[in-house]
Amino acid sequence: MSAFWSYENLERVTGGEWTIEPTDYTAQATGLSHDTRTLQPGQVYLAVKGENHDGHRFVGSALENGAACAIVSDEAAVGPGPVLLVDDTVAALQELASAYRDELAKHDCKVIAVCGSNGKTTTRQLIHHVLTRCGLHGTQSPKSFNNHLGVPLTLLAAQLDHDFIACEIGTNHPGEIASLGDIAWPDATVITSIGSEHLEFFKDIQGVAKEEAAILPFVRPHGYVTLPAEAAELIAPYYNVQEGVIMLPVRHDRDVPEDFPLLGEHNRMNAALVVALCRWLELSGDAVNDALRCAEPPAGRLRQIELGQGVTVLDDSYNANPDSMRAALEVLAESDGRKIAVLGDMLELGVAGEAAHREISAEAGVIADHLVLVGELFRGEVWSDGLPTKIADLVQPGDTLLLKGSRGMALERIIPAVEAKYPKV
Ligand SMILES: CC(=O)N[C@H]1[C@@H](OP(=O)(O)OP(=O)(O)OC[C@H]2O[C@@H](n3ccc(=O)[nH]c3=O)[C@H](O)[C@@H]2O)O[C@H](CO)[C@@H](O)[C@@H]1O[C@H](C)C(=O)N[C@@H](C)C(=O)N[C@H](CCC(=O)N[C@@H](CCC[C@@H](N)C(=O)O)C(=O)O)C(=O)O
C-alpha cells in the first residue's frame, strides 16, 4: 500500500482542514469512493452534490459503515470519524487524481487514454480485454466513466502495481478534453473517430476535431498516439505534441483477423487501432490476434442477439449520431433476411439535427425493407407502451431487426416484446 492514502497526504494534496481530526495521521485509507452504495470499509468517502442527491447527507452513514474518513465542502456534514473540509469536493477529487497520476508514473503504470466521437467504450473495453489476455494486469473505466468525475475516479481506482489503465476521456463542451488531459497525462492515446457528435455545443466537425485534438499536448513526452487516417487529417490544423511523441495514423484494417467477431467496418477499425497500440507496447502479434478473436461488444453497442426462428436483433440502442447511425445501417444492409430498422431520434445535434434526421431517414429507407422512425426529430411515432408489441408484430421468422437511437430514446425497451414472440431456443 502506498503512503498516498495517508491522512497527512490527503490533507496536503487537497489543502483541506480537518473538522474532525484523525487519531493517527500516518494511517492509510485503501482508496476512494463517492457512493455509499458501493463504498468498501477503509475507503475515503468523497461527498458530491449531484442531480438527485447531495452526497453530504450520506457522510454519517459512510463513517458508520467503516469509511476511513470523509472529504466534504459543507461544515455541517459530520459523523463518527475524521472529516476533511475542502472548498470544492470535485476540485479535491481532481487534485487527488492528478497527484495519484504522478505516483502511477513512478510505478511505471501506463495510462492509455481513449478519446473520440464514437467507439470509446467499445475500444477501451477491447484494449482491456486484449492487454489482459496478453498477460498484463490493469484496470479500465467503469461503464462510460469519462467526464470530470469519471476520469479522476478511474485513475484513483487503479493499483500502483498495475501495468496499465485504459481510461475513456469524453466531452460534450469545448475545453473538457484539455481539462481531463491535464489530469490523465496519458502515455498513449487512441482517438477512435472524429464525427458529428454533440454539434449543439461543437457547431461542426471542425469544432469536434479541435476539441479531440486538445488531448495531444497532454500525451507524455515519447508517448504514442494512434487514430484513423481520416481523423488525423481533421486534427492536422491543431497538431501540437510534446517531444518524441509518435503519432501513427491507421489506414486499413488488414492487421485485424478475418474472424474478429464484432460487427461492422467501424469495429474493425477500432480493432486496428488496438493492434497498433499493442505493437507500440511490444506485445506478441499472435497473442493479440487470439484475444481479438474472442472479443465481445459492450451492451447496447451493435450487440447481436439471436432469437428463435432465425430472428436476429442488432441492439445498438446505447446512443446515436449520424456517423454511428450510418455504421449500423451498413451492418443491417449486409445482414440476412428481411431488414427492419427501428430508428430513434439523435439528440444534441443542434441546428444540424433537422437535415441529419432527413438524410438518415432517406438512407435507411433504401436499406431497410421496413423502417419505423420513433421520436419528434424524425417526425416519427410517439413512444407508447404499446409500441414494442407493435414492432414485435412486424417481425417475421428469419428477419434482422436493428434498434438504434439516442440514450434518451431507450429503444432497448423493445427487446422483451420481440423475445417473447421469438424465445431463444
Ligand atoms: C455523481 C454521480 O456519479 N452520479 C451518478 C449517480 O447518480 P445519483 O442520482 O445516484 O446521484 P447524484 O448524482 O444525485 O448524487 C450525488 C452523490 O451522492 C452519492 N450517493 C447517492 C445516494 C446514496 O445512497 N449514496 C451516495 O453516496 C452519489 O454517489 C453521488 O456521489 O448514479 C447515476 C446512475 O448510475 C449516474 O448516471 C450518475 O452519474 C453522473 C451523471 C456522472 O457524471 N457520473 C460520472 C462518474 C460519469 O463519468 N458518468 C458516465 C457518463 C458520462 C457522460 O455522459 N459523458 C459524455 C461526455 C462528457 C459530458 C460532460 N460534459 C458531462 O456533463 O458529464 C459522453 O457523451 O460520453 C457514466 O455513468 O457512464
Ligand SMILES: Nc1ncnc2c1ncn2[C@@H]1O[C@H](COP(=O)(O)OP(=O)(O)OP(=O)(O)O)[C@@H](O)[C@H]1O
Ligand atoms: N469507430 C466508430 N465509428 C462510428 N460508430 C462507432 C464506432 N465505434 C463504435 N461505434 C458505434 O457508436 C455507438 C457508441 O459506441 P461506444 O459506446 O463504444 O462509443 P462512446 O464513444 O463510448 O460513446 P459515449 O461517448 O456516448 O460513451 C455504438 O452504436 C457503436 O456501435
Ligand SMILES: C[C@@H](N)C(=O)N[C@H](C)C(=O)O
Ligand atoms: C449517453 C451519452 N454519452 C451520449 O452519447 N449522448 C448522446 C446525445 C446520445 O445519447 O445519443
